[in-house]
Amino acid sequence: MTNLELENLGFVPAGPVPEHEVTGGFCCDLLSWAMSRCTEGKVWFTVMGNINTVAVASLADAAAVVLCQEAAWMPDALERAAQQGVALFTTDLPAYEAALVLARKLGQL
Amino acid sequence: MGGIHLHYIVPGDDFTRAGEASADLKSRLKKLGVPPTAIRKVSIALYEGEINLAIHAGGGDIDVEITDDTVRMCLSDQGPGIADLSLAMSEGYSTAPDEVRSLGFGAGMGLPNMKKYSDEFDIQSTVGVGTTVNMAVSIA
Numbered sequence: 001m002t003n004l005e006l007e008n009l010g011f012v013p014a015g016p017v018p019e020h021e022v023t024g025g026f027c028c029d030l031l032s033w034a035m036s037r038c039t040e041g042k043v044w045f046t047v048m049g050n051i052n053t054v055a056v057a058s059l060a061d062a063a064a065v066v067l068c069q070e071a072a073w074m075p076d077a078l079e080r081a082a083q084q085g086v087a088l089f090t091t092d093l094p095a096y097e098a099a100l101v102l103a104r105k106l107g108q109l
Numbered sequence: 110m111g112g113i114h115l116h117y118i119v120p121g122d123d124f125t126r127a128g129e130a131s132a133d134l135k136s137r138l139k140k141l142g143v144p145p146t147a148i149r150k151v152s153i154a155l156y157e158g159e160i161n162l163a164i165h166a167g168g169g170d171i172d173v174e175i176t177d178d179t180v181r182m183c184l185s186d187q188g189p190g191i192a193d194l195s196l197a198m199s200e201g202y203s204t205a206p207d208e209v210r211s212l213g214f215g216a217g218m219g220l221p222n223m224k225k226y227s228d229e230f231d232i233q234s235t236v237g238v239g240t241t242v243n244m245a246v247s248i249a
C-alpha cells in the first residue's frame with residue numbers, strides 16, 4: 001500500500017500527502033530512537049507534534065507521521081513538512097490502537 | 110580531486126533551525142546520485158551531531174567535505190566539553206534538560222547513533238574548551 005490509503009483507514013491528513021510506499025509502522029516518541037529505528041517507508045505513530053519530529057521523519061524517509069490521541073501539529077511543523085515533502089496525519093486513537101489499524105491493513109497481525 | 114566543501118553554522122538553543130544542515134546535505138547528496146543507504150547514514154550521523162551542538166554546546170560549526178568515495182564531517186564547538194567520554198558514548202546516558210526532553214530529545218542515543226552510522230568516528234573533548242567530532246561515511 002501507499003500513504004495515500006491512510007486516509008481511507010480513518011487517519012486525517014494535516015497537509016499535502018506526497019505519495020510514498022508503506023512498509024510497516026513504528027511507535028516511539030523519542031527522536032534519536034526513531035532516527036535509527038524508524039526505517040524507510042514506516043508510518044510513525046507519535047504524540048510529539050513539533051518541528052523536530054518532521055525533521056527526523058524527513059531524514060529517515062518515513063512514509064508518514066500520524067499524530068495520535070488528539071495531539072496537535074505545531075504550525076511550524078506543518079510548514080516544514082510541506083517544504084520537505086513529509087506526509088502528516090492526525091487521529092483520535094492512541095498510538096497502540098492506531099498502529100493496529102495499519103497492521104491489520106498490512107496483514108502484519 | 111579537491112571535492113566539495115560546505116560550511117554550516119549551528120545556532121545554540123534554536124531547535125527549530127537545528128536539522129537544517131543535515132536536510133541541506135541530504136538534498137545535495139541526492140542530487141549527486143549517492144546511494145540511499147549511504148545518504149541515510151550521513152543524515153542520521155549529522156542530524157544527531159547538529160542537535161548536540163544546539164542543545165549541549167550553545168552552537169558550533171560543521172565542515173563537510175564530499176569526495177568521490179567519502180563524506181567527511183567535522184563538528185566543532187566551544188561548549189562546556191564532556192568530562193567522561195565513555196559515559197557520554199553509552200546508550201541511555203543524557204544530561205538533556207527537561208525543556209528539551211519535552212520535545213522528544215534526551216534518549217541518550219545521539220552519540221551512539223553517530224558512531225553506529227558512520228564508518229569512521231572520532232570524538233575529542235576538553236572540559237571548559239569544547240568538543241570536536243570527526244565522522245566519515247563511505248559513499249562509493
Ligand SMILES: Nc1ncnc2c1ncn2[C@@H]1O[C@H](COP(=O)(O)OP(=O)(O)OP(=O)(O)O)[C@@H](O)[C@H]1O
Binds near residue numbers: 031186189215217219
Ligand atoms: N557537543 C557536546 N558538548 C557537550 N556535551 C555533549 C556534547 N555532545 C554530547 N554531550 C553530552 O553527552 C551526552 C550524551 O549525548 P547523546 O547525543 O548521546 O544524548 P542526548 O543528546 O542527551 O540525547 P539524544 O541525542 O538521544 O536526544 C549529552 O547528554 C551531553 O551530556
Ligand SMILES: [Mg+2]
Binds near residue numbers: 032161219
Ligand atoms: Mg544528542
